[in-house]
Amino acid sequence: MNKLKGKNILIGVTGGIAIYKVLDLISRLIKAEANVKVIMTDAAMKFVTPLTFETISKNEVYNEIFKNTINHKVEHIELSKFPDAFLIAPATGNTMAKIANGIADNLLTSVALATQKKIIFAPAMNTNMLNNYHTQENMKKLKELGHYFVESDYGLLACGDIGSGRMAEPLQLLEYLNDYFTEKDLLGKKLTITAGPTEQKLDPVRYMTNRSTGKMGYAIAKEAKSRGAYVRLISGPTAIEVPIVDEFIRIETTEDMYNAVEKVFDDTDCLIKSAAPLDYKPVNVSDIKIKKGSSDSNLVLEFERTIDIAETIGSKKGNKIMVGFAAETNDVINYAKDKMIRKNFDFVVANDVSQSDAGFGVDTNRVSIVDNGGNVEELPLMTKNEVANKILDRVEQLLKAR
Numbered sequence: 001m002n003k004l005k006g007k008n009i010l011i012g013v014t015g016g017i018a019i020y021k022v023l024d025l026i027s028r029l030i031k032a033e034a035n036v037k038v039i040m041t042d043a044a045m046k047f048v049t050p051l052t053f054e055t056i057s058k059n060e061v062y063n064e065i066f067k068n069t070i071n072h073k074v075e076h077i078e079l080s081k082f083p084d085a086f087l088i089a090p091a092t093g094n095t096m097a098k099i100a101n102g103i104a105d106n107l108l109t110s111v112a113l114a115t116q117k118k119i120i121f122a123p124a125m126n127t128n129m130l131n132n133y134h135t136q137e138n139m140k141k142l143k144e145l146g147h148y149f150v151e152s153d154y155g156l157l158a159c160g161d162i163g164s165g166r167m168a169e170p171l172q173l174l175e176y177l178n179d180y181f182t183e184k185d186l187l188g189k190k191l192t193i194t195a196g197p198t199e200q201k202l203d204p205v206r207y208m209t210n211r212s213t214g215k216m217g218y219a220i221a222k223e224a225k226s227r228g229a230y231v232r233l234i235s236g237p238t239a240i241e242v243p244i245v246d247e248f249i250r251i252e253t254t255e256d257m258y259n260a261v262e263k264v265f266d267d268t269d270c271l272i273k274s275a276a277p278l279d280y281k282p283v284n285v286s287d288i289k290i291k292k293g294s295s296d297s298n299l300v301l302e303f304e305r306t307i308d309i310a311e312t313i314g315s316k317k318g319n320k321i322m323v324g325f326a327a328e329t330n331d332v333i334n335y336a337k338d339k340m341i342r343k344n345f346d347f348v349v350a351n352d353v354s355q356s357d358a359g360f361g362v363d364t365n366r367v368s369i370v371d372n373g374g375n376v377e378e379l380p381l382m383t384k385n386e387v388a389n390k391i392l393d394r395v396e397q398l399l400k401a402r
């Protein structure tokens, strides 16, 4: 679901070197079909021309406070009523100081004084400027007034110093705006999500695993967090970016995953088992590297079952919601139904991983949701984020009905 589509976003751009990142952000907002208007300070226009912002935002750029009014409308008042979200990025120490103290000596600070919206500040400055008593006091005051902050990061600054004050990256800002427009319908709910594969060692250099990348589980965790849930993400080894969650627990084996789930299960409202833990592990793990035999000899290894996490945990489910996944290559719906009954799931998300655009490693998925009332809902091809929201919609309904 594109939450930015059709939203009016006002961006105040001030005179900091991080201004270049805001062009990238605006380009992403336009792709998401948001309506973007930009106000630049005089200092900002020393860094980048308004033409660049005009071209990227596909809109006029505002700067002058004293200019002829269009249709007798006062521009700073009109602009103050425009935004669904009002972001100032980069936010200089100077502009934050002015807004914190009610100074309105240019178009941006006048709009800030006139608007009823809380402002989102993305500060960017040299570490000493950021740590300066006045800046800290101004930021504190702005927070007390209910304004929001996308805090700056630690890193290499434009002045060559390494320290805090580096503005958040465009993707972080985009994500923040996405969250800003997301209804917090899972607020107060605790979700535990398992994701990715597990690994089992064969010897000191070899291991077995499967093709799960964790993308589906990570998408659920990210969307659940955005909808206000307290999110625990228990993940096997993956190579993808970890979303911002409340607790991130990295595990290796299926036993590790079971222990991690077991530990938090009592404190969970909903467990979503999107991981693909290995069902088997070698009976013996060699302490030394298994040597290659002669070319006509086969290597025979014996495997035993790992613990079945869902089945074991499912027996003490109580009124918790449990969601399972069935990644199959044939007879998908029947396997999913069987899995749901055996493991006491409320519903199972079934997908045919033999399709190239669904399942492991790709960003899209085509799933069917099989519920314990015997209903099957077939969903069309969607991004994993969209699938995540469909799953969370059902979780939200089930939690409400408990």
Ligand SMILES: Cc1cc2nc3c(=O)[nH]c(=O)nc-3n(C[C@H](O)[C@H](O)[C@H](O)COP(=O)(O)O)c2cc1C
Binding pocket: 013, 014, 015, 016, 017, 018, 041, 042, 043, 044, 090, 091, 092, 093, 094, 095, 124, 125, 126, 129
């Ligand atoms: C090259 C350069 C980089 C600057 N970078 C920043 C910055 O990142 N953050 C900041 O607060 N001020 C920075 N400044 C100082 C501001 O541009 C200055 O305080 C200006 O008055 C801010 O005006 P404004 O808040 O109206 O945009 C920089 C100045 C220069 C010349």
